[in-house]
Every structure is written in C-alpha cells, then in structure tokens.
Amino acid sequence: MCWYFGQEMTEDIENIITKYRQGRREDLIPLLQEIQERLGHLPEEAIIRVGSHLGLSTTKIYGLATFYDQFRFIPSGRIHISVCHGTSCFMNGSQGIIDKLTEELKTAPGQTSRNGNFSFDIVTCMGGCYHGPVITVNDEYHIHVSQDQIPELIRKLKYIIEND
C-alpha cells in the first residue's frame, strides 16, 4: 500500500493493465484487485483506464466494484483496519468495535482520517468465524477483540506512526 498521486500512479496503472489482454471481460475482478493491491484504492483514473482496456462502461465497473466490500475508492490511510461484520462476529459484538473505532478515530467506516493516518472498513466475512470478532490491522489479524481493547490498540498504533 502506498500514498501517491500523479504521473507515478498513472504509470503504475498502465503497467498493471498491460499485463492483461484487451477486451477480456472475465479479467475485470483480478485486474481491479491488482490495482487496489498496488494503490490501496481504485482511483477514477484507473476505472476509466480499465474500462477502455476491457471494453466496459465505467458505470458497469463502478457498479461491480461497489458490490464488493474489498474495493475502496478513496485512498486508505497509513494504517488500514478492517472489521469483520459477518454473522458470527456480529453475534460476538463487532458492532461495539465499529462504534468504538468511529469514536476513537473520529472517522466513519469506509472513510480515511483527515491526516491520512487511519482508515477503516467493514467487511462481511474474513473466514475466522470461530475466533470472532476478528479485525485486521494492515493485514495482521487480531482475534477475539473486545471493544475495551480498542483505545489501547489505537494508542499503540498512533505511537508507531509518530515514531516511524
């Protein structure tokens, strides 16, 4: 995940897109996933470029990408937290974690904090139903999280960012 714009981003998008054959619609999701992996989000520019490469309308691509929780359209923060909101995690209190995170980070789910340090998303299932609630912090899994642990976690993460 990185934090950049402009020429460099355009080149990155281009490098990824040229790996895929033109006009093959079935490549859409892998292509979007790769761009998201590289850029941390799907910028408008990438969607337009993918559309012209695969012969799809941007509306269709946007419609598809919004269907899946894995895609985001605003840059993610330096630290990206995903909270599982699947049935099992929900039963074990993931809503409390979401509320606590919103309060601590002063950021709504799906948004990025103003200083670009934090972003958090709600995802539907991470496949760790036995260990719920599950959250990931920059792809590192935390299991059996309770909402009381959140302030401590955020404090630690802020400390890491400040001393990075």
Added chain:
Amino acid sequence: MLFTIHVNNRKIKAEKGETILSALNRNGIIIPTLCRMKEFTPTGACRMCVVEVEGKERLVTACSQPVEEWMRIRTHSPRVITARKTIVELLLSNHPDDCLYCDRNLNCELQNLSEELNIRERRIKGKKIKPRLDQSSPAIVRELAKCILCGRCVRVCEEVITCTSLDFINRGGQTHIGTAMDKDFNFSSCIQCGQCVLVCPTGALHEKYNITEVQEYLNKHDVVKAIQYSPFVPAGIAEELGIRYNKDFDKNLNAILRKIGFDKVYSTGTGTDICISELADQLSAKLEKNDESPLYITACPAWVKFAEQSMPDIIPCLSTVKSPQQIAGVLIKTMVAGQLKVQPDKIFSVSVSPCMAMKYEARRDGMMRKGISDVDSVLTVRELARLIRLYGIDVYNTAREPADEPLAGRSSSAVLAELSGGLAEGVVRLVSYRLSGKEPDRQLLKKIRGSGSFRDCTVKAGGTEIRVAVVDGLTGLEKLTNALQAGTKYNLVEVMACPGGCIHGGGLPKIASRDDLKNRARLIWQSDETEAISIPEKSPSFLSLCDKLANENMEISDKRIFHTHFERKDVLL
C-alpha cells in the same frame, strides 16, 4: 407444438418453448408483472408474477419458467396472493407516500399493483431511503427515493441505447441506481434520450418540467408568446388525452394553443423542410466533389451527443445543420421578430416535441445568437397535455385554425422525418428532384422502411447513385461500423437514438408494445401518401420563407444561422 395444461382447474392450450406467462396471457389469464419488459429476456427479479405449480415446492416465476406438459398451475391461490401482496408491501415499506404530489399519480405501476392487491395499510415499516434528487441533467430528473430497483432503466440503457449510463451501485440495503462514480447525471454518458423514463414503473425518473416557467411567461403581457410543435405532437396529444386522432386535429391543436394564451403558433415542420434542404445542399456538394466520406444527419440531439462522446473520429463527417426545432427557433427569434417589430428578447419561444433530448439541445453551446437562445423552453408531449388540462380546455369543442405564417405549412417529408429513416428519405427525394427536375415516386426508398436496427439501400437519382444507410436505434451502430470497415461506402447516414425514431421518443405517452409503435408509424406513412406536397422545396411556406430570407441581412440570408458546430465531449464513458 400445442399441448394442454391445467390452469386453475381449467384446460388451456400452451405451445412448446413459451413461458408460463405468455401461455396464460394468450388465454386471457392476467397476472401482475413488474420488472418484465416485452422484447427483453426475462430476469425474474421482482417475483411479482409467481404462480403455484403442483409438484414444485417453491413458487415459480411465470415470466421466466418455460411451460411444460405435465404442469397444473394455480395463478391465484391464497399462497400466491399472499406472496405477491407481501412483495408489494415490502416495496412500499420504504417508499415515500407522496402519491398526490408525484409525477406518476394515477399512472403508476406500483400504485396500480397496490390497488389491485387490495393493500390498505402499511403493514411493514422500513427505514425510508434518504431522498436524493438529481436535477443536474437538463432533461431527466432522478428521484432516488421513489426507485423500487426493478432495473428496467439499467437494461434499456444498456441493451437498447448502448450507453450504459446507469447501473446498480452498492448492494443489499444500500443498493441504488446510479451513474459512474455515483456522480450526478450531467457528468455521465447519458444522452438524454429518455428511454429510461418511458420504462420506469414509478416516478423515480421523469422529465425536467418546464411547465411552471411557461406558465410564468404566459402571464406576462410585454412578451410575445410563440410556440412551435413537431408534426407528430398532435397525434401524441390525442393519444395522451384519449381522443381518436384524425388529420384535422392538427388544426384543432392550433386553436387549443391559442386558447392557452400563446400569441403565435408555428409548425416545426417548416424547420424540418429547411433542415432537409440544407442537408440536401451538403449532400449534393459532397456528391459533386466525389467525396467518399459519409454525411451523418445531425437532427437527433441524442445521437449527436453520443457521437461527440463515443465516436469523436466521425465529428468532421457530421453535418453542421441544426435540428428542425432549433432552425424554427432561430427563425422565430430573427425573421419573425423583425416582422412583428419586437426585440428578440421580447419573444418567449416554446417548443413542443416528442423528444426529451430537445430539452438538452435547446441549452447546447452554439444554439444561441447574440446571447439570446434560439428556443427558450421545451415541453414534452406529456407536459403539453398537462398544460391543456391545467387550463381546462375542452378539446372536443375547439375550432380549426391554421398555424401562423411564415412557419405554417410543411411538406409530407417533414412528417416522415419523425420516423427512423424518414429524414434520409426526405433528403434523397429532394436531391433527386433537384437533379431530375421531376417529383420522384414517394415509394422511392421503400427498401429503407424495414424494421431492423440497420438498413441500407442504393438509389439512383438523375444518373447519380446515392447510397443511404439508416441506423434505427443505437444498437445498429455496430453493424454500420462493420459495414464501413468492410469497405462499404455510404453517402448519407441517418442515425436515430431511439428505436423507431421520434415516434418512440422519451416525451411521448408510454406505450405498451411494439404494436402501438407500428400504429404510430402507420399514421405517418398515411399522411405521407395522402398529402399533396411531398417535396420540401415545393411547400408554399418554404418558398415564401426563402423569398423573405433573401431580403434579410447577410448573416441570415446566407443561412449561417441554420448551422452549428460539434466538438468532442469528455464524459465518463
């Protein structure tokens, strides 16, 4: 192959391969549908048409299930009725209850279903959708709160218009219909054709109203209120008001419009004649120079926008002629203003059109002269019908009055232009008349009157061969591109965004099936066959107009005002 099935303990005949719904409908059994559109593959999304089939555990959707020989169907069993009722109740659970103020009041499919299924209370309470009103487009308004997510607009935009400006955004409870990046409509690739409005079952999509604006000006005494209407408008009004249409109704409409308070009533048909004449000039010039590139007719504003955004390569081949409405509009603001001895800004010029994109065209860049727009306000046929009702006019007891000169008469080619292929026919007729000096047979281009989305033919006009292609609905563009790539040369190409042409425009009353469209087309062919003048340049209005034009100042007499420019548009495709 016919076989017998049992429906509600009665035997009916069904055909192999058809759906349950079509077998039922043919035998006079009506079941409600919602997401279904004729001529489209069924989706079975709304589940309104469910029926009970004995031996099947679950209810099946009649619109998508093929009928089979062993079937015993119950269409109105308690289980089926409960299921349908629940579906409508769920649709209503988050629907705003403002039917009284809605565009589609008394004409709404959801309202009808709710009435048919005898829903008398709000049993299920859902969280109301956050109302979002998108008025950014010059022609179409989206009211997302009223959307029931049937997906008809999405399918029409993708499969009929090929623009794909709309799609489902997000999922689950957050799903809504939106454009790319969920931006407002004016940033999207929408070409304002209005086909989505024609299929919307509720009031979620409707035209941008100009009625209030028109009313406001009708009350002003220091302006001249001029109105022009397209040749198909009288028939559309008759359809909307439920009157039997005959040819005299055109004259009645003139009287009706004067009763409403318009000072001058003009016919857009005269503008069409000029449009055809200008196009014929451009075509003749191309033919003389042996220019092989096709001349694209630009009378359909939706097609023009499509070309500008999706096919920028052909912009140099687009003719520069404005659409008939704009030609008539600019004449009203220049020549008529001079005749009436009023300043152009003291004329309020309204146009009534079966088209929704005309609302957009009237606001286009280049449709203005010295800061005064050619047409001030565009009403759809539906809006004019509303205006007629609003002013309480008895349409049955009106006199027959002629339209006002100099834009009163028209040739039958101008009527034909409302059909897909008609404008091309008019242009070829005129070129042939100019070359040979005698009136060509009215059936000269009969070959081009088919029903496919792409039609072409070659005509001999006074020794010259003219190759004409007609694209009927934007789905035909693919075939045109293929033909051009294969090396076929065309001299004249007419493209209409709506399948069928202006008779299927977004501003006309909603039609149930293709048969209604055929009836509309028949009306037009009839008037083309029976009317005396078929050549635009023989129409008396056109001739007197040309005489007057010659006496005007340079800019008008050399017909520059009838032309505009087109340029590449950057939108999110």
